[in-house]
Amino acid sequence: MAHPKLFRGYFLGLLAWLIAFIAALQLGAVDQVDFEVVTQLRLPRALLASAIGMGLSVAGAALQALFTNPLCEPYTLGISSGSAVGAVIGAALGLQWSAGGLAAPAFLGAFVFAGILYLISFRPGAGNLTLLLAGVMLGFLGSSIVALWMALADAQGLHGALFWLMGDLSRARLDGSIISLISAVGLIFLIWIRWKELDALLMGEEDAMSLGVSVAASRRKLILLTSLLIGLCVSGGGMIGFVGLVVPHFARKFAGALHIRLIPLCAIWGAAALTLADTLARIVARPYELPVGVVTALVGAPLFLWIMLGRREGIS
Amino acid sequence: MRSLKIVKKLSKRLRFLTALFVLFSIPLQSHAQQIVDATGTSVTLKSEKPSRIVTLAPSLGELAADFLGNDLKRIVGVSEYTDYPAALKKIESIGAYHRFNLEKVVALKPDLVLATTDGNPKDQVTQLRSMGIPVVVVNTQTLSQVSESIRLISKAMGSPDAGERMAAQLQKGIERIHARSQVRPKKRVLLQIGEEPLIVVGKESFLHEALETVGAQNVYADLKAHYPRPAVEDAVHRNPDVILVLALGQDLTPFQKMAISWQRFPHLKAVSQKETRVLQGDTILRPTLRLLEGLSLLERAVYGAP
Numbered sequence: 001m002a003h004p005k006l007f008r009g010y011f012l013g014l015l016a017w018l019i020a021f022i023a024a025l026q027l028g029a030v031d032q033v034d035f036e037v038v039t040q041l042r043l044p045r046a047l048l049a050s051a052i053g054m055g056l057s058v059a060g061a062a063l064q065a066l067f068t069n070p071l072c073e074p075y076t077l078g079i080s081s082g083s084a085v086g087a088v089i090g091a092a093l094g095l096q097w098s099a100g101g102l103a104a105p106a107f108l109g110a111f112v113f114a115g116i117l118y119l120i121s122f123r124p125g126a127g128n129l130t131l132l133l134a135g136v137m138l139g140f141l142g143s144s145i146v147a148l149w150m151a152l153a154d155a156q157g158l159h160g161a162l163f164w165l166m167g168d169l170s171r172a173r174l175d176g177s178i179i180s181l182i183s184a185v186g187l188i189f190l191i192w193i194r195w196k197e198l199d200a201l202l203m204g205e206e207d208a209m210s211l212g213v214s215v216a217a218s219r220r221k222l223i224l225l226t227s228l229l230i231g232l233c234v235s236g237g238g239m240i241g242f243v244g245l246v247v248p249h250f251a252r253k254f255a256g257a258l259h260i261r262l263i264p265l266c267a268i269w270g271a272a273a274l275t276l277a278d279t280l281a282r283i284v285a286r287p288y289e290l291p292v293g294v295v296t297a298l299v300g301a302p303l304f305l306w307i308m309l310g311r312r313e314g315i316s
Numbered sequence: 317m318r319s320l321k322i323v324k325k326l327s328k329r330l331r332f333l334t335a336l337f338v339l340f341s342i343p344l345q346s347h348a349q350q351i352v353d354a355t356g357t358s359v360t361l362k363s364e365k366p367s368r369i370v371t372l373a374p375s376l377g378e379l380a381a382d383f384l385g386n387d388l389k390r391i392v393g394v395s396e397y398t399d400y401p402a403a404l405k406k407i408e409s410i411g412a413y414h415r416f417n418l419e420k421v422v423a424l425k426p427d428l429v430l431a432t433t434d435g436n437p438k439d440q441v442t443q444l445r446s447m448g449i450p451v452v453v454v455n456t457q458t459l460s461q462v463s464e465s466i467r468l469i470s471k472a473m474g475s476p477d478a479g480e481r482m483a484a485q486l487q488k489g490i491e492r493i494h495a496r497s498q499v500r501p502k503k504r505v506l507l508q509i510g511e512e513p514l515i516v517v518g519k520e521s522f523l524h525e526a527l528e529t530v531g532a533q534n535v536y537a538d539l540k541a542h543y544p545r546p547a548v549e550d551a552v553h554r555n556p557d558v559i560l561v562l563a564l565g566q567d568l569t570p571f572q573k574m575a576i577s578w579q580r581f582p583h584l585k586a587v588s589q590k591e592t593r594v595l596q597g598d599t600i601l602r603p604t605l606r607l608l609e610g611l612s613l614l615e616r617a618v619y620g621a622p
Contacts, residue, residue: 028547028549029546029547029548029549029550029553030549030550030552030553032553034552034553036552036580036581036582036583037549037552037553037581040580040581041548041549041552042549151415163512163513168513170512170513170514170547170548171512282547286547286550287539287546287547287550288544288545288546288547289513289545289546289547
């Protein structure tokens with residue numbers, strides 16, 4: 001099937017990723033390119049940014065189909081918030097604020113919150129809005145638990161925690177980044193092969209059922225896969241917002257709404273976008289580094305409003 | 317009958333007036349003193365020798381105890397983690413210095429509260445003052461301010477001579493360490509206080525002055541903040557001779573890990589010459605006489621044992 005716009009989308013995405021990746025290796029806090037600095041700092045970060053960027057974008061696209069709402073984002077489900085709660089509990093138990101130290105509790109937190117959503121989705125009559133609102137409430141619950149910990153913790157660990165909550169990739173280590181990238185690609189593949197179910201869900205629950213898709217079962221499976229992917233992203237880079245919103249929004253303009261094309265395009269563009277955002281975060285305030293979440297939020301939050309106000313129908 | 321009533325009434329009034337007079341004359345008799353503290357506030361202390369002292373930071377508890385000797389009963393409240401001297405551990409805690417419990421402080425009915433600009437929230441201090449509680453605030457951002465705070469506290473506690481002596485002792489010790497540093501080559505030092513994000517010591521910090529006092533050169537002397545957070549790349553580029561990780565508390569493991577993580581960059585001078593180590597930071601961060609101990613620890617960490 002010839003589809004020139006789609007090919008252009010893939011081509012541009014790969015090109016952008018390549019350019020972003022080279023820029024990420026070339027640019028940094030200092031102009032001089034030092035072998036150790038590139039291999040120990042810039043390469044792990046660029047790899048982690050790619051992994052998290054593709055993970056968050058695909059998670060966003062999947063959630064938007066699941067809830068038939070283009071404003072859905074990994075954060076609206078509250079799963080990332082659950083991840084943060086897990087990490088905070090880990091820190092309170094004395095674990096270090098590092099990717100390795102807090103990955104396990106962050107995963108666990110995501111699982112618990114996803115589990116709650118999963119149980120809610122079992123309830124008869126639990127529609128999209130129920131789940132979405134439940135996710136928003138879980139997000140509130142999560143951030144209040146984090147706030148509780150911040151009020152009680154001593155100032156020592158707070159700084160690292162704050163940075164992590166803002167979304168920060170400075171913890172990247174080469175081995176961890178490679179593992180993250182492989183896991184992200186694997187999970188994305190598992191979501192991608194369910195493209196038919198995603199397409200059906202996007203059309204709404206009734207249409208999906210008439211197409212022979214078991215709505216409840218597919219939704220549960222996809223929610224679990226998506227939360228795993230979000231857990232992976234949050235434990236690696238903290239709360240990076242709006243990538244999952246912005247990338248699918250623009251990818252749809254090239255790939256259309258069908259997920260067999262949309263998911264891979266989201267992955268490529270997401271990787272390019274976050275790698276680029278992180279490179280910007282590293283160089284705009286030299287010798288300081290910004291948390292990448294600040295950069296993505298500065299671009300993403302206005303865009304969120306723009307998409308929301310541009311929609312003809314209401315949110316529900 | 318009537319005249320008797322008038323006399324009774326009059327005597328009642330007289331008694332009342334006498335009582336009023338006595339009440340007002342008490343403060344006049346017991347030498348109230350005025351002290352101007354580090355915030356420029358003029359504090360009126362009701363007695364020359366306060367007997368209900370509350371200290372809002374561990375270092376302030378330590379200093380107060382130094383001036384009281386065996387008379388520690390005069391301290392009625394301390395902040396959390398006030399553990400030096402050990403006898404202070406038994407005194408009632410008013411919570412952590414950065415967010416202490418106002419109600420507890422008020423309930424202790426202190427006649428002197430010692431606070432510091434280095435950690436105690438300004439709004440809480442203002443609140444105490446608005447309730448009429450005398451709060452003397454010290455500032456300990458520089459070495460000379462530490463001496464000044466020692467004098468201020470001893471004066472507020474009614475033993476100004478002891479403060480003069482201690483400040484002189486501190487001054488002498490600092491001069492001795494500084495004199496030693498003059499004959500050594502200056503080493504370029506990165507003093508790290510946190511990782512992920514990397515947090516270092518900048519020009520505004522007290523620790524920057526400590527580095528200069530022992531004759532070291534802070535590689536981040538150009539950054540104006542107290543504790544800037546430069547990129548790791550930038551630190552690698554500055555290539556310090558020595559990397560010190562400041563450790564707080566008894567458990568050194570996380571700080572040793574921070575020191576070890578520099579091994580990722582084998583070409584760094586500090587790594588190839590094995591000059592990456594942990595510095596026990598509890599004494600150098602104490603703006604008390606123990607600061608001298610901290611300075612010599614820092615000196616040894618940079619230049620090795622003399």
